[in-house]
Amino acid sequence: MSDTIERIKCLIIGSGPAGYTAAIYAARADLKPVMYTGMEPGGQLTTTTEVDNFPGYPEGIDGPTMMVQLQQQAERFGTEVRIGMVTEVNFSKEVGGIHKVTVDNSKEIEAETVIISTGATAKYLGLPSEQKLRGGGVSACAVCDGFFYKGQDVAIVGAGDTAAEEATYLANICNSVTMLVRKDYMKASKAMQHRVENTPNIKVMYNTEVDEVLGDQVVEGLRMVNNQTGEKTDIEITGLFIAIGHTPNTQIFKGQIDMDDTGYIITEGKSTKTNIPGVFASGDVQDKEYRQAITAAGTGCMAALDAERYLATIETSEEVSA
Secondary structure: OOOOOEEEEEEEEOOHHHHHHHHHHHHHOOOOOEEEOOOOOOHHHHHOOOEOOOOOOOOOEOHHHHHHHHHHHHHHOOOEEEOOOEEEEEOOOOOOOOEEEEEOOOEEEEEEEEEEOOOEEEOOOOOHHHHHOEOOOEEOOHHHHHHHHOOOEEEEEOOOHHHHHHHHHHHHHOOEEEEEOOOOOOOOOHHHHHHHHOOOOEEEEOOEEEEEEEOOOOOOEEEEEEOOOOOEEEEOOOEEEEOOOEEEOOHHHOOOOOEOOOOOEOOOOOOOEOOOOOEEEOHHHOOOOOOOHHHHHHHHHHHHHHHHHHHHHHHHHHHHHO
16 A cells, blocks of 8 residues: 555546536636546447537537547646546545545545546346447447437337336337347336337337347347247347446445445435535436436536535635634
């Protein structure tokens, strides 16, 4: 462990739209933010080939380029972006307390405020053919990428409310939607099931799983297998959407901060405040409802403003005490 402990006014854990937006606002407020990017600098958008729904890009932009530009904007105002992984945290529960953080199991940092923007990781099936075609027709976000498959035949995997909602969304813009449900029933609410059943261009395949995603550079088809009979069937599709959930990247914060039963950080009301004074959460790490780049950026802005106001309150209290 390093002998020198660095003191930081505002530490941002994780990159992506939430982290970089927080960095832009924190830097402009003279909080001198330091960001640790984590294992996936830029977050989920670095695996997205085309971003067409983020305001300000009339011709669209690819995800990696957008993240580079956000980083450059944050650095322009003085954010120090570091490659590294926060491996341990010890948050103070006292107002004005100092939060202790370890990076890469070696470097110790003390922070007056912490903004958590570690995001969430989409769950995939884990098939080699699926992983090969991520970004080439395999997606975990129908709202993000469905537009590119307008008028085409697609498939979606999942059985919950999110899968049902995304299937009906795709049905409005695609020619047909084949929905693969692993069991002989859907987990979605009855209302969502009825919506799927009443949508004529959605075909639900029960007891059905993905055997292989077909295609070389892009998705060209899908080989399905009935898990009861073993029978395999091929269909022609151009897009495959995986809707089996997300895992919030909050493992290192467990036991330190309040979370719901699925691991998402709980924030107070409309703010980004957590139950720990001086610790704020933004982006997909606390949002399991919208999960969009633009909403993540919005909460990143909120987190920086919350951190600025918190520090101002602490400084005012210290002046009064003096």
